[in-house]
Amino acid sequence: MEKQQFYYDNKIVKLFFWATVLWGVVAMLVGLMVAFLFLYPNYMADIPWLSFGRLRPLHTNAAIFAFVGNGFFVGMYYSMQRLLKTRMFSDFLGRVHFWGWQLVIVLAAVTLPLGMTSSKEYAELEWPIDILVVLIWVVMGINMIGTLLKRRQRHIYVAIWFYISTLVTIAMLYIVNNLELPVSMTGMKSYSLYAGVQDALIQWWYGHNAVAFFLTTPMLGLMYYFVPKAANRPIYSYRLSIIHFWTLIFLYIWAGPHHLLYTALPDWAQNLGTVFSIMLIFPSWGGMINGLLTLRGAWDKVREDPILKFFVVAITAYGMATFEGPMLAFKNLNAIAHYTDWIVGHVHIGTLGWNGFIIAGMLYWLVKKLYKTELYSIKLANYHFWIGTIGILFYSMPLYIAGFTQAFLWKQFNEAGVLVYGNFLETVTQIIPMYAMRAFGGTLYFTGFLILAYNLIMTAKQGSKVEDELAEAAPLELISGKRAKKEAIHPWLERKVILFTVLSFIAVAIGGAIEIIPMFLVKSNVPVIKSVKPYSPLELVGRDLYIREGCNNCHSQMIRPFRSEVERYGEYSKAGEFVYDHPFLWGSRRTGPDLHRIGGKYNNNWHFNHMMEPDLTSPGTIMPRYSWMITNDLDYADVGAKMSTLSALGVPYSETEIAGAVASLEAQAKEVEASLHQDPEFVKNYADSNIQNKEIVAIIAYLQRMGTDIKANKTAQN
Amino acid sequence: MSNNENMGFWAKFIKAATKANDLEREDEVMLDHNYDGIQELDNELPPWWIWGFYITIAISILYYILIHIFGWYGQEDEYQAELVAHTEKVAKYKAEHPELFKTENLVAFTDAENLAKGKELFATKTCTACHLADAGGSIGPNLTDDYWILGGGFQNIFNTITKGGRPGKGMVAWESTIKQEERQQLASYILTLRGTTPATPKAAEGDLWEGTDKKVEEGVDTLEEGAKEIIKEVKEVINE
Numbered sequence: 001m002e003k004q005q006f007y008y009d010n011k012i013v014k015l016f017f018w019a020t021v022l023w024g025v026v027a028m029l030v031g032l033m034v035a036f037l038f039l040y041p042n043y044m045a046d047i048p049w050l051s052f053g054r055l056r057p058l059h060t061n062a063a064i065f066a067f068v069g070n071g072f073f074v075g076m077y078y079s080m081q082r083l084l085k086t087r088m089f090s091d092f093l094g095r096v097h098f099w100g101w102q103l104v105i106v107l108a109a110v111t112l113p114l115g116m117t118s119s120k121e122y123a124e125l126e127w128p129i130d131i132l133v134v135l136i137w138v139v140m141g142i143n144m145i146g147t148l149l150k151r152r153q154r155h156i157y158v159a160i161w162f163y164i165s166t167l168v169t170i171a172m173l174y175i176v177n178n179l180e181l182p183v184s185m186t187g188m189k190s191y192s193l194y195a196g197v198q199d200a201l202i203q204w205w206y207g208h209n210a211v212a213f214f215l216t217t218p219m220l221g222l223m224y225y226f227v228p229k230a231a232n233r234p235i236y237s238y239r240l241s242i243i244h245f246w247t248l249i250f251l252y253i254w255a256g257p258h259h260l261l262y263t264a265l266p267d268w269a270q271n272l273g274t275v276f277s278i279m280l281i282f283p284s285w286g287g288m289i290n291g292l293l294t295l296r297g298a299w300d301k302v303r304e305d306p307i308l309k310f311f312v313v314a315i316t317a318y319g320m321a322t323f324e325g326p327m328l329a330f331k332n333l334n335a336i337a338h339y340t341d342w343i344v345g346h347v348h349i350g351t352l353g354w355n356g357f358i359i360a361g362m363l364y365w366l367v368k369k370l371y372k373t374e375l376y377s378i379k380l381a382n383y384h385f386w387i388g389t390i391g392i393l394f395y396s397m398p399l400y401i402a403g404f405t406q407a408f409l410w411k412q413f414n415e416a417g418v419l420v421y422g423n424f425l426e427t428v429t430q431i432i433p434m435y436a437m438r439a440f441g442g443t444l445y446f447t448g449f450l451i452l453a454y455n456l457i458m459t460a461k462q463g464s465k466v467e468d469e470l471a472e473a474a475p476l477e478l479i480s481g482k483r484a485k486k487e488a489i490h491p492w493l494e495r496k497v498i499l500f501t502v503l504s505f506i507a508v509a510i511g512g513a514i515e516i517i518p519m520f521l522v523k524s525n526v527p528v529i530k531s532v533k534p535y536s537p538l539e540l541v542g543r544d545l546y547i548r549e550g551c552n553n554c555h556s557q558m559i560r561p562f563r564s565e566v567e568r569y570g571e572y573s574k575a576g577e578f579v580y581d582h583p584f585l586w587g588s589r590r591t592g593p594d595l596h597r598i599g600g601k602y603n604n605n606w607h608f609n610h611m612m613e614p615d616l617t618s619p620g621t622i623m624p625r626y627s628w629m630i631t632n633d634l635d636y637a638d639v640g641a642k643m644s645t646l647s648a649l650g651v652p653y654s655e656t657e658i659a660g661a662v663a664s665l666e667a668q669a670k671e672v673e674a675s676l677h678q679d680p681e682f683v684k685n686y687a688d689s690n691i692q693n694k695e696i697v698a699i700i701a702y703l704q705r706m707g708t709d710i711k712a713n714k715t716a717q718n
Numbered sequence: 719m720s721n722n723e724n725m726g727f728w729a730k731f732i733k734a735a736t737k738a739n740d741l742e743r744e745d746e747v748m749l750d751h752n753y754d755g756i757q758e759l760d761n762e763l764p765p766w767w768i769w770g771f772y773i774t775i776a777i778s779i780l781y782y783i784l785i786h787i788f789g790w791y792g793q794e795d796e797y798q799a800e801l802v803a804h805t806e807k808v809a810k811y812k813a814e815h816p817e818l819f820k821t822e823n824l825v826a827f828t829d830a831e832n833l834a835k836g837k838e839l840f841a842t843k844t845c846t847a848c849h850l851a852d853a854g855g856s857i858g859p860n861l862t863d864d865y866w867i868l869g870g871g872f873q874n875i876f877n878t879i880t881k882g883g884r885p886g887k888g889m890v891a892w893e894s895t896i897k898q899e900e901r902q903q904l905a906s907y908i909l910t911l912r913g914t915t916p917a918t919p920k921a922a923e924g925d926l927w928e929g930t931d932k933k934v935e936e937g938v939d940t941l942e943e944g945a946k947e948i949i950k951e952v953k954e955v956i957n958e
Binding site for chain 1: 736738741744748749751753754755756757758759760761762763764767768770771774775777778779781782785786792793794796797800801804805807808811812818819844847848850854855856857885886887888890891892893894895918919920921
């Protein structure tokens with residue numbers, strides 16, 4: 001057939017290109033800001049929107065969705081057109097995708113610091129933004145599928161398989177995990193549809209697979225395009241691509257519960273998380289070896305070319321992280337590593353090493369193509385490579401040491417059966433030097449990235465204007481959709497894109513369905529504890545403040561069944577205690593102590609002073625002040641609406657309770673203030689401050705309630 | 719050994735582990751794929767990789783069967799076992815070293831050196847966070863008056879410092895963080911505060927203490943009993 005001429009859209013690639021650079025700088029800068037908060041907890045004191053609990057979600061969201069997200073889109077828009085020999089399906093949809101995605105990022109950057117958060121990790125954005133994310137994702141999906149349908153290349157290449165699995169899986173994960181009921185259509189606040197154990201399972205099914213399908217499969221797709229391109233070598237093994245692609249996407253989705261080992265999640269689900277993580281090692285490594293062995297015969301080039309160096313370190317980091325992950329999914333190692341900085345170190349091998357470096361290599365390669373010029377400075381790119389690599393080491397190694405040091409301090413008993421480090425704070429002050437080294441490593445990595453930005457800008461300046469690229473290819477002849485004689489199954493599947501998409505969706509839907517559905521249907525998964533009651537109106541409002549401030553970023557609410565934790569915190573947490581927790585707040589990292597049994601441990605004055613100035617009650621603490629909670633008026637006008645919303649989700653608030661919510665709240669607030677008056681210091685300083693009308697009373701009420709229902713149970717039985 | 723032989727072994731090893739076609743004979747496994755100039759080889763799956771994959775699958779199936787069909791392990795059992803082992807170990811240690819757990823014979827220091835140390839500890843061990851520097855009381859009670867919630871006198875004060883106060887009030891059990899001698903110095907120093915005049919004394923709490931040094935009765939305090947209590951509670955909750 002006669003060849004057709006057409007243009008590749010390079011302008012959309014350029015847009016995503018610079019967005020990646022910009023958001024990379026922002027994400028890393030916010031990361032550094034939070035890293036320094038560990039060293040100087042109050043350097044941004046009394047500015048609520050710059051506190052750790054609000055900035056940490058901003059950092060993770062910016063790194064994942066803004067930096068890596070845009071990085072994926074750069075490579076996807078560039079490679080898809082060329083791999084399919086066509087311009088994208090719609091320029092307009094591409095622009096909607098671009099600007100819509102940037103709008104989401106800007107909205108995130110505004111709402112997260114304002115404390116508008118659903119608290120679920122990497123899914124913190126509130127419901128209106130969630131809807132926008134889904135819409136934009138669908139726009140991208142239509143554009144991708146449309147492009148696939150009008151392709152001039154019969155078969156789709158392995159990079160595209162990974163793009164397709166990303167598209168369908170992220171859509172599924174994001175929608176299911178973010179199902180939430182808004183308190184009002186005009187406000188941002190919503191409550192997760194799920195509570196407690198179920199919410200935790202769905203969240204980590206999502207959280208784990210956001211790593212899999214936002215930080216891994218898209219990056220593997222990029223690897224499969226840009227590594228052979230940059231090395232000018234063929235892919236090592238086509239059949240390995242097939243095997244590792246399908247096994248990876250099928251197995252990955254099951255592994256979520258390994259984030260919940262030793263929690264109140266039923267054993268059968270936890271152990272599924274463990275075994276599927278173990279089975280994931282080789283499918284993950286299939287990607288690594290296909291990437292590294294593609295460089296066979298090109299290692300001399302690696303010595304010369306900084307782009308290939310970035311790729312080699314990226315793929316190696318991927319291999320390391322995907323071996324370490326399954327090891328951490330063994331319960332005995334997880335018992336040590338979970339809740340510590342080890343996990344933070346592990347994650348950053350993946351993000352800084354794998355994602356950051358594969359994107360860096362890609363950007364250096366692309367800038368030459370887009371601007372039709374050579375790199376402004378190969379020397380600077382080499383500097384970036386070395387500074388960045390050393391930065392990764394300085395970032396991660398201290399956190400590994402910090403992680404297991406702290407875990408051992410937590411667990412250490414003396415011969416008389418007393419915790420050696422009974423004061424949690426002592427286990428924190430020991431690892432401060434490690435936090436300093438981590439901040440240094442982060443600074444190096446950030447410096448490297450600034451060098452990249454400079455180098456790219458200078459390259460663009462010396463190059464020519466980005467123009468759409470002329471290409472030609474023959475259109476596809478129409479052939480039968482049925483499998484031809486001697487046509488193997490997979491090659492056939494590679495030309496049936498809709499079937500391919502459907503099959504990859506089925507592959508990723510199975511694991512989640514098998515784990516999640518029984519958790520709702522089988523009662524024994526969450527044994528009922530009769531004494532567990534819904535929160536009072538004041539406690540509920542306090543809990544929402546806990547969410548707003550992001551307390552769950554540093555404090556867990558899940559005591560594991562270990563002697564050391566029961567001794568330190570109290571009775572270990574039971575599944576039935578969380579049935580009214582929309583959302584769950586188990587947390588994933590203990591920068592501070594677990595709070596599940598904090599209720600009744602201290603008196604109200606202790607909490608008051610501690611929130612006002614943590615250093616007063618806990619000298620040397622790295623918890624920042626929450627002074628604004630003492631001055632901010634408590635907003636409880638919508639407490640009735642909140643209770644109605646929760647009641648619609650199954651929390652048994654009666655109509656009378658909802659009608660009397662405000663009165664009940666005010667009465668309890670008054671009680672809290674009255675109890676504070678036992679301290680003459682409080683009377684001296686705050687007697688006239690109308691404290692019963694401030695946020696602090698709500699947070700105190702919530703803290704004092706936490707984990708106490710089961711104690712009431714004990715009294716009732718005795 | 720010459721360098722060449724080394725290389726030979728390595729190359730052989732790699733060859734066996736990967737079954738990769740030699741670079742010179744790549745065309746034998748080159749597919750006719752061409753995606754924007756990217757070609758694909760069709761090297762065999764590396765044996766080490768495929769065997770590794772099979773082994774992890776086997777381990778996983780075995781792991782799951784052993785746990786959920788043969789009941790080899792559960793986190794609840796693991797916890798109970800840990801509790802029992804720990805309790806026995808501590809009981810044995812206590813039986814072997816009874817002298818370490820006898821505090822009945824401790825008495826207050828009266829010498830200047832120890833009292834000065836007590837005063838210093840009162841500030842450095844964060845007592846002042848709740849009781850204030852002049853011990854007039856704030857979050858916690860006034861330590862200068864004659865009223866005591868958990869009993870006055872050296873033995874009771876020492877015991878409160880060691881084992882902590884009433885639940886919900888915030889007095890920490892300091893036995894893990896403050897050495898016994900230091901707790902003795904602290905209690906001794908606190909005794910000397912009686913009758914001093916703090917700036918804003920907190921109103922009296924507890925009962926008037928008549929000045930004897932009798933230890934007030936306490937509830938469960940030995941670890942063995944405490945552990946049994948916990949096991950009982952756990953079972954009750956599970957049985958619910």
